[in-house]
Amino acid sequence: xxxxxxxxxxxxxxxxxxxxxxxxxxxxxxxxxxxxxxxxxxxxxxxxxxxxxxxxxxxxxxxxxxxxxxxxxxxxxxxxxxxxxxxxxxxxxxxxxxxxxxxxxxxxxxxxxx
Amino acid sequence: xxxxxxxxxxxxxxxxxxxxxxxxxxxxxxxxxxxxxxxxxxxxxxxxxxxxxxxxxxxxxxxxxxxxxxxxxxxxxxxxxxxxxxxxxxxxxxxxxxxxxxxxxxxxxxxxx
Numbered sequence: 332x333x334x335x336x337x338x339x340x341x342x343x344x345x346x347x348x349x350x351x352x353x354x355x356x357x358x359x360x361x362x363x364x365x366x367x368x369x370x371x372x373x374x375x376x377x378x379x380x381x382x383x384x385x386x387x388x389x390x391x392x393x394x395x396x397x398x399x400x401x402x403x404x405x406x407x408x409x410x411x412x413x414x415x416x417x418x419x420x421x422x423x424x425x426x427x428x429x430x431x432x433x434x435x436x437x438x439x440x441x442x443x444x445x
Numbered sequence: 446x447x448x449x450x451x452x453x454x455x456x457x458x459x460x461x462x463x464x465x466x467x468x469x470x471x472x473x474x475x476x477x478x479x480x481x482x483x484x485x486x487x488x489x490x491x492x493x494x495x496x497x498x499x500x501x502x503x504x505x506x507x508x509x510x511x512x513x514x515x516x517x518x519x520x521x522x523x524x525x526x527x528x529x530x531x532x533x534x535x536x537x538x539x540x541x542x543x544x545x546x547x548x549x550x551x552x553x554x555x556x557x558x
Contacts, residue, residue, distance in 0.1 A: 374549040431542035435488040
C-alpha cells in the first residue's frame with residue numbers, strides 16, 4: 332500500500348540550530364511532493380512543493396527540501412530555526428495511480444526553545 | 446479573499462445525533478476532500494470529490510457521508526456520530542487532481558460524548 336513515513340515524531344531544538352526532517356514514500360512512480368506546516372491552532376499551510384525539475388526546492392520562511400528519487404525521500408531542511416518555527420510539519424505525497432490520492436505522513440512536532 | 450470556510454469551528458454533540466459540517470470554497474476549485482486529523486496518525490482522507498455529483502471514498506469513510514450538489518460546497522454528514530469520530534476535521538480544495546497544492550479550511554474540532 333502507498334505510504335508516507337516521517338522519521339521523527341517530536342523534535343526539540345534551540346534557536347539557531349539546523350533542522351532536518353525526514354520523509355520517505357513507498358511508491359516508485361510519478362509523485363507530487365509537499366511539505367505543509369500547521370502552527371498551533373491553525374490550519375495547514377503549504378511550505379513548499381515539488382512536481383518536477385530541480386530536485387532542490389525552496390519554500391517560504393527559509394525552508395528547503397531535496398527530492399532524492401533513488402531513496403524515495405523528500406527531506407525538509409532549514410539552516411537556522413527560530414522560535415516562530417514551532418509547529419507541526421507534514422510531508423504529503425500525491426501518487427499518480429488510482430485517483431491521484433494524497434497521502435500524509437503522521438507529522439513531526441517541532442518545538443524551538445528561545 | 447480566496448479561502449476555504451468550514452462551520453462550525455467547534456462542536457460537542459451526543460452519540461447518535463446527526464450532524465453536518467459545512468465546507469465552502471470561493472476559488473472555483475474542482476477537487477474537494479475531507480480529512481480527519483488524529484494524534485500520531487497525521488491526516489487521513491475520508492471522502493473526496495472530483496467535481497459536482499462525483500464523490501468517492503477515501504481511506505476512512507465508515508460512518509460518514511458527503512454530497513457535492515454545487516461546485517463550491519462539500520458538506521460532511523455524520524448520520525449517527527460515535528465517540529470514535531471525535532477528531533479534528535479539515536476540508537480542502539484544489540484546482541485539479543495533481544501538480545497543485547491543497548488549500549485547507551480552518552478545521553472543525555468535533556467531540557462526540
